[in-house]
Amino acid sequence: MTTHAHAAEHTHPNYVKIWAILVLLLCVSVAGPMFGHKLVTLITAFGIAVVKAYLVAKNFMHINLEKRFIPYIVLTMLVFMLLFFAGVAPDVMKKEGRQWEKPSWKTSAAASAAPAHEGEHH
Amino acid sequence: MSARPIATTRSSAGLPTGKLAVWWVIVSEIVIFGGLLASYIMYRLAHDAFSEQAAHTNMWIGAFNTLVLLSSSLTAVLAHQAAEAGDGRKAARLIWFTIGGAFTFLIVKSFEWTSEIQHGFTITSSTFWSFYYTAAGLHALHVLAGAIIMMFVASAAAKNLELHRVELIGVYWHFVDVVWIFLFPLLYIAK
Numbered sequence: 001m002t003t004h005a006h007a008a009e010h011t012h013p014n015y016v017k018i019w020a021i022l023v024l025l026l027c028v029s030v031a032g033p034m035f036g037h038k039l040v041t042l043i044t045a046f047g048i049a050v051v052k053a054y055l056v057a058k059n060f061m062h063i064n065l066e067k068r069f070i071p072y073i074v075l076t077m078l079v080f081m082l083l084f085f086a087g088v089a090p091d092v093m094k095k096e097g098r099q100w101e102k103p104s105w106k107t108s109a110a111a112s113a114a115p116a117h118e119g120e121h122h
Numbered sequence: 123m124s125a126r127p128i129a130t131t132r133s134s135a136g137l138p139t140g141k142l143a144v145w146w147v148i149v150s151e152i153v154i155f156g157g158l159l160a161s162y163i164m165y166r167l168a169h170d171a172f173s174e175q176a177a178h179t180n181m182w183i184g185a186f187n188t189l190v191l192l193s194s195s196l197t198a199v200l201a202h203q204a205a206e207a208g209d210g211r212k213a214a215r216l217i218w219f220t221i222g223g224a225f226t227f228l229i230v231k232s233f234e235w236t237s238e239i240q241h242g243f244t245i246t247s248s249t250f251w252s253f254y255y256t257a258a259g260l261h262a263l264h265v266l267a268g269a270i271i272m273m274f275v276a277s278a279a280a281k282n283l284e285l286h287r288v289e290l291i292g293v294y295w296h297f298v299d300v301v302w303i304f305l306f307p308l309l310y311i312a313k
Contacts, residue, residue: 012203012206015196015199015203016196019193019195019196022192023189023192026185026188026189026192029306029307030185030311032311033181033311033313041311042312045307048307049303049304049306053300056195056296056299057296057300059199060195060198060199060296061292061296061297066145067135067136067137069135070137070145073149074145074148076149077149077152078156080153081152081153081157081160084157084160085163085164088160089164092164092168093164093168
């Protein structure tokens, strides 16, 4: 079966309507930080990014109409990214572990903490 | 008998080889961009200084470029729809609109980068700016590559040739759009 014939089997959604929804979501993500609340910003920025990516993948890339192994390999790669994050994050984000430490981080942390103790920082 | 590229004639794993190749590229790209973005998130969470530096990026420019890419994705999928209907000329015209979106994005980006560099924010200024220029630069290279490929696809489609390629380049283009959808909040909103 050719790509052309394969794709012709499905009916096309209203693409302009989906684009309008995407633009509306973009407006919400831009407006999010204006509320000045960190949690609202996180939800409107990253929560909406996930929704937008889903809409594009489903309606524009037609990933749901592909052979089942296509979404599976995409999901596998995303799981690999989570594994990468989980494996590397402790080394990147922590100042010290059981047998290692980052002296420069400790120095900079102490330097930034010192003025706070003196009441110079709020 | 005229020779045709094997990707258009052979079906592998139940779908045309050309389409399989595009998806293969995309899942490889997920690892490339995913690794970069995951690293950025780790540093962003560990260093408060990132938010201070991110405050210098212009959210409105990022939002405008997001609108441009979303709109170019719309014309790309409409080109796919036209190609399916056998209307190569319409598909070609819509692809040229997509190419216009790609170059609009790149022109805006070049002005943005010029302004940032003039203000002293270069790739060596700090870890944030290293990530910023690497991630946005790699993405911009993908935009440029997509625009160049679309020129070839559009010129063939205008003659009603190789219309299946309209869908293939469209899938790639939407992926480029998805990458930007995640870069935008990371680099421009989370301050």
